[in-house]
Amino acid sequence: MSQASGKSAGKSFLGRFGIHIAVFFFVAVWTIPTLGILVSSLRDKDQIIASGWWNSFAGSVQTENGRLPPASAQQEKDGKFVIEGNLFEQPGGREISAFGTRAVAPTEFPAGAVAELKDGVTLRVNADGGFVLASPVAFEGDRGQRVYYAATTPPRFTTENYQSVLFSEGIGRSFINSLTVTIPATVIPIMIAAFAAYALAWMRFPGRALIIAVIIGLLVVPLQMALIPLLQLYNGVGAFFGVPSKTYLGIWLAHTGFGLPFAIYLLRSYMAGLPRELMESARIDGASDFEIFIKIVLPLSFPVLASFAIFQFLWVWNDLLVAMVFLGSSADQLVLTGRLNALLGSRGGDWEILTTSAFVTIIVPLIVFFSLQRYFVRGLLAGSVKGG
């Protein structure tokens, strides 16, 4: 951190200003949609339709209608027949900005104005919902006067969306399915790759360079190319052992296979950069390769293990393709991305469902990233060698 600021301090004011603007821009581009999804997912579903999330704290204006009490509620006052009351059951919470009596012009009169209706009837609706309907002749009939009004509603935040999404839309189940896929699909490749990376970095054996070359070559093989042959192979082997074709084990193995080249490559580069003297010192101290790996290399490689874990976790969590091929679409196997995809089709207009589901989906990657991100920056090597 101090290094970075030291560097930028050497640059011109304009350069620093440019950097700050760029940083601010990227932060804004990344944060604002996330914030929008979070805010929307917490709003009342009627308010989502009425206004955008950036207006959510201002309250929304909704046009509603109501009917005034029938003629039986009239009273005679000063020679006029008057019906008084309040449009709201609980006055004070909401505010009327305008009203009208015709559906074509629901906000014809501002609140507090006196509207002249036909036959000398006047109607006044105050901002607090109180109304006075006055007429020179007595009211008749069982149906009261219809009134339209635009009422501002105070913002309403709720966790109802989360309840409905998690428990009745199947997102909760899919969340667990996604975790079931992701956690083993992250841990298994790390365990395999760490051993492989140590061997390829520090053990001498014939063909080592060739194996490294092959692994780096595998980095560029597109996943789509290998997907279907891999499924056929898996099904063939599975049939031989009597294992069904779509299982969690299958997708773990698939993700492990697709993640391994990158994992080995990343871990090997890091481990090869550890000081040679450490290994030699441990060897003189009597440690075997296995002990060197477990007691020295593995603890020192924690930052790179963490950063690979982030990569692999995010990639598996966000994966839709491999999951669709290797897992079924029944409720106990459908992962979050698949469920989101299905919801887009069936509940495409229900923003409260979609935003909430989206936020449930990104919450785990956010937690993973923020809890492990310091390992991207921090080096554990300080103090082992001079200047380290």
Next chain:
Amino acid sequence: MADLTLRNVKKAYGNLYTLHGIDLDIQSGEFIVFVGPSGCGKSTLLRTIAGLEEITSGELKIAGEVVNDVPPSKRGIAMVFQSYALYPHMTVYDNMAFSMRIARESKAEIDKRVRNAAEILQLTKMLDRLPKAMSGGQRQRVAIGRAIVRNPKVFLFDEPLSNLDAALRVATRIEIAKLKESMPNTTMIYVTHDQVEAMTLADRIVVLKEGRIEQVGSPMELYKHPGNLFVAQFIGSPAMNILPATLSKPGMPTEVDVFGRKIAVPVSTSGASAGSTISFGVRPEDLSLAGGDNVLFEGAIDYIEQLGEVQLVYVDIGRPNEPIVAKLPGNASVQRGSTIRLSADAGDLHIFDDNGLSFARPREEAKAA
């Protein structure tokens, strides 16, 4: 007990030999220093002894046992690396206990030996610290402590002081010397390119050049009787003045012709032919201002480096751009540009034949016999 014997040890990377047949006998309890310029193979030789590099051919014995194929941990050695190579994620205590834990020693034994080593090296208060919270000198002491707890027959040091600053280097050098005194039966092999460390620490110095041993001997032997031109110039600072000369009269004493000046050198050159080209050498510190007419060199002072205690005087004796250097007392009154006359004791003069080998002095001949 822990004699070390190397017989024709060679080390090759592919076809490239870095050690060309090293023969060396090291007695138990000796402090041996390998010294030489960079790339001379001194570190390779040390790593070969440690077992970190395989021996291409030849034989290495520790305590009478051939250890060519014995893994490092079974050779009874401990090594201190230039970069300390401390395990950065372990405390000082764990660093020192590591080897014993690998060997599955009892907890009480580990604790006893770690505390003992910490006591010797004054690390007792720092046992819980991580290496990154320590200074360079402290880390170096931990590295030495890690070697001590293994109770090795042979200590190997690979340029252990070169990462320390000048003041700390002197202090640690003295500590290592004291450490050696406290463990008289332990053999120590120490690699350095710093001749001050070599001179101050060694019982015997091994001078290496391009994968070959140039000379083995005690520090004073190397200083007084360098076996060849390379050793003569490598040991001593500033380096010995070497001048081309002709052998005008072989025999004992020898008469040589240096820039037209006939000089008698009390070294036997019987067998050499008169008129052959030789090299004549004299150390800067052996030169002094000539009082009488016994003058070795005469010339104008080209440049003076005043160091306080001494001053290095560069004297132009007629060879362009190759002045000779004299180390004169700091208070000697000399002036740049003035002519100076220098003389030296006949016993401090060296002559080398056209292969760069030293003509043996009488004393040495007696020793060799």
